[in-house]
Amino acid sequence: MAAGPGEAMAHSAFDTILVLDFGITRRLRELNVFSEMLPCTQTLAELKFTPKGIILSGGPYSVYEEGSPHVDPAVFNLNVPILGICYGMQELAYRLNPENVVAGTHREYGHAMLKARSVGGHVDRLFDGIEDSMRVWMSHGDKLAKLPDGFHTVATSDNSEYAAIGHESKPIYGLQFHPEVTHTQNGTDLLKNFAVGICGCKQDWTMQKFLEEAIAQIRHTVGEKGQVLAAVSGGVDSTVAAKLMKEAIGSRFWAVLVNNGVMRLNECEQVQKDLSEALGINLTVVDASQRFLDGLKGVEDPEKKRKFIGGKFIDIFEEEAVKIEEAAVHDSSVAGKIEGTLYPDVIESLSFKGPSATIKTHHNVGGLPARMANGQGLKLIEPLRSLYKDEVRALGRALGIREELVMRHPFPGPGIAVRILGEVTPEKVEIARQADHIFISEIRKAGLYDQISQAYAAVDPSRAVGVMGDKRVYGYIIILRAVTTTDYMTAEAFNFPWDFLQRVMNRIVNEVHGVCRVVYDVTSKPPGTIEME
Numbered sequence: 256m257a258a259g260p261g262e263a264m265a266h267s268a269f270d271t272i273l274v275l276d277f278g279i280t281r282r283l284r285e286l287n288v289f290s291e292m293l294p295c296t297q298t299l300a301e302l303k304f305t306p307k308g309i310i311l312s313g314g315p316y317s318v319y320e321e322g323s324p325h326v327d328p329a330v331f332n333l334n335v336p337i338l339g340i341c342y343g344m345q346e347l348a349y350r351l352n353p354e355n356v357v358a359g360t361h362r363e364y365g366h367a368m369l370k371a372r373s374v375g376g377h378v379d380r381l382f383d384g385i386e387d388s389m390r391v392w393m394s395h396g397d398k399l400a401k402l403p404d405g406f407h408t409v410a411t412s413d414n415s416e417y418a419a420i421g422h423e424s425k426p427i428y429g430l431q432f433h434p435e436v437t438h439t440q441n442g443t444d445l446l447k448n449f450a451v452g453i454c455g456c457k458q459d460w461t462m463q464k465f466l467e468e469a470i471a472q473i474r475h476t477v478g479e480k481g482q483v484l485a486a487v488s489g490g491v492d493s494t495v496a497a498k499l500m501k502e503a504i505g506s507r508f509w510a511v512l513v514n515n516g517v518m519r520l521n522e523c524e525q526v527q528k529d530l531s532e533a534l535g536i537n538l539t540v541v542d543a544s545q546r547f548l549d550g551l552k553g554v555e556d557p558e559k560k561r562k563f564i565g566g567k568f569i570d571i572f573e574e575e576a577v578k579i580e581e582a583a584v585h586d587s588s589v590a591g592k593i594e595g596t597l598y599p600d601v602i603e604s605l606s607f608k609g610p611s612a613t614i615k616t617h618h619n620v621g622g623l624p625a626r627m628a629n630g631q632g633l634k635l636i637e638p639l640r641s642l643y644k645d646e647v648r649a650l651g652r653a654l655g656i657r658e659e660l661v662m663r664h665p666f667p668g669p670g671i672a673v674r675i676l677g678e679v680t681p682e683k684v685e686i687a688r689q690a691d692h693i694f695i696s697e698i699r700k701a702g703l704y705d706q707i708s709q710a711y712a713a714v715d716p717s718r719a720v721g722v723m724g725d726k727r728v729y730g731y732i733i734i735l736r737a738v739t740t741t742d743y744m745t746a747e748a749f750n751f752p753w754d755f756l757q758r759v760m761n762r763i764v765n766e767v768h769g770v771c772r773v774v775y776d777v778t779s780k781p782p783g784t785i786e787m788e
């Protein structure tokens with residue numbers, strides 16, 4: 256399987272901060288420091304590069320529990336700075352003495368006021384230039400029972416006596432709070448102090464450099480004659496990936512859009528226009544809607560839906576690859592298929608490797624059948640694998656893709672299927688489509704589209720009673736969801752004006768047959784996810 260450009264070549268080109276599982280990568284990238292996330296069980300012997308520093312992230316387990324993951328002790332022999340965050344800090348303390356970590360009396364989740372103090376010496380570099388008192392985000396139940404031997408306390412909060420610690424002589428630090436979340440004031444500055452100040456990383460990771468590397472990597476992987484079949488959805492990721500492929504290998508690249516029966520209203524037609532007219536891409540639209548809808552019949556479990564859709568997608572791509580080969584436009588076989596897989600997709604679906612619990616199987620990663628993961632059949636090329644959404648958008652701009660396409664809200668591969676709770680039927684798909692279309696049109700009309708990161712209408716098939724035109728109706732419930740987020744890892748519900756929501760409600764109950772109620776989902780992520788399933 257081909258590595259994404261972030262994986263193989265970047266380490267030789269840029270100073271790298273290695274993040275062992277979860278979340279911080281994003282913030283470091285904003286500082287133009289390249290960082291790579293690997294499962295916490297990564298052994299250093301198998302690592303093909305030497306990081307400039309290591310961050311051990313948070314995770315859902317408790318260090319003292321049997322079976323909880325532990326870091327390869329070899330990280331301490333690398334002689335590079337180490338920063339432990341939450342679970343990561345508890346891990347540092349636990350390794351020194353298991354009695355250092357205990358279950359707290361209550362879970363601390365949310366804001367806390369942090370008080371940093373200067374202790375003299377190298378330890379102060381962590382809070383260098385940062386105010387002594389700041390709001391931070393906590394999310395933990397365990398805590399340090401005492402200060403590990405050889406460490407200073409660098410910061411405290413009301414509930415955490417050891418909110419930040421630093422080793423007296425070695426460059427080893429721990430934070431009980433989460434600097435990587437936007438709720439933590441100065442969190443990015445803290446990470447900068449670690450990566451740039453303490454580890455000495457250069458801040459030279461830019462989109463232009465990424466672009467050059469990505470093109471070189473694609474040419475290398477595909478070879479001089481190989482052809483690539485690109486799965487495109489019209490979404491930002493696959494559009495950017497497709498344009499990147501076109502830059503890299505020109506006419507040896509083919510795009511396929513699968514109508515999986517759970518696309519939005521008029522979506523396939525629109526994508527065909529955008530991709531062939533605006534970007535000159537050679538696109539085939541395969542109508543497989545009946546095959547998908549038949550297969551989804553009777554399937555209620557979200558994970559089963561996702562896995563079925565992922566598997567079916569691959570079947571269809573393989574069929575298309577054969578057709579392209581048979582057409583023999585180029586005298587070589589189809590070398591690969593690209594996908595617009597992004598970092599958050601990978602984190603959430605492959606997390607069984609590390610300590611973070613699997614949240615959902617994304618059709619484009621966990622949903623792939625074993626024969627692809629095993630390297631048989633098609634090869635998978637994922638040029639955006641190491642990028643976050645806003646980085647993909649920046650790459651799209653660097654490639655000259657117009658703003659409207661670059662700014663499109665994401666739409667998941669499993670489409671409306673994960674926006675209908677429970678079984679998917681053609682009737683419910685139609686209802687979701689109509690309601691979604693009304694919602695999005697109103698959002699555009701109100702000039703709110705670009706203020707919202709993602710919005711859609713979902714169908715709750717449990718029915719409610721209503722009264723319309725003096726008649727009793729018994730219909731589905733439409734759930735409106737709109738969120739703002741920069742990284743899609745955390746999100747807030749969008750704060751609509753009341754009259755806007757009423758207008759949308761009015762149109763939906765009047766225009767969409769079979770619906771008698773509309774609700775607005777105010778759940779943030781976490782605990783909710785962006786999609787319903």
Ligand SMILES: Nc1ncnc2c1ncn2[C@@H]1O[C@H](COP(=O)(O)OP(=O)(O)OP(=O)(O)O)[C@@H](O)[C@H]1O
Nearest residue numbers: 486487488490491492493513594595665666667668
């Ligand atoms: N209907 C589809 N036909 C073909 N490929 C698809 C389809 N839906 C998804 N894919 C493939 O799965 C990948 C992942 O989907 P995903 O929704 O994450 O990305 P996207 O659609 O390109 O961008 P966005 O996140 O902005 O919607 C896509 O990049 C594309 O390669």
Ligand SMILES: O=c1[nH]c(=O)c2[nH+]cn([C@@H]3O[C@H](COP(=O)(O)O)[C@@H](O)[C@H]3O)c2[nH]1
Nearest residue numbers: 616617618665666667668669743784785786
């Ligand atoms: O290509 C995709 N295949 C999937 O299976 C999938 N599931 C969720 N998403 C998108 O990922 C982002 C985060 O969604 P969640 O908060 O629901 O996990 C949101 O932008 C979701 O739309 C997917 N994209």
Ligand SMILES: NC(=O)CC[C@H](N)C(=O)O
Nearest residue numbers: 313314341342395396397
């Ligand atoms: N966010 C975390 O890393 C939590 C670590 C650990 N499970 C705790 O509750 O303290």
Ligand SMILES: [Mg+2]
Nearest residue numbers: 488490666667
């Ligand atoms: Mg999409």
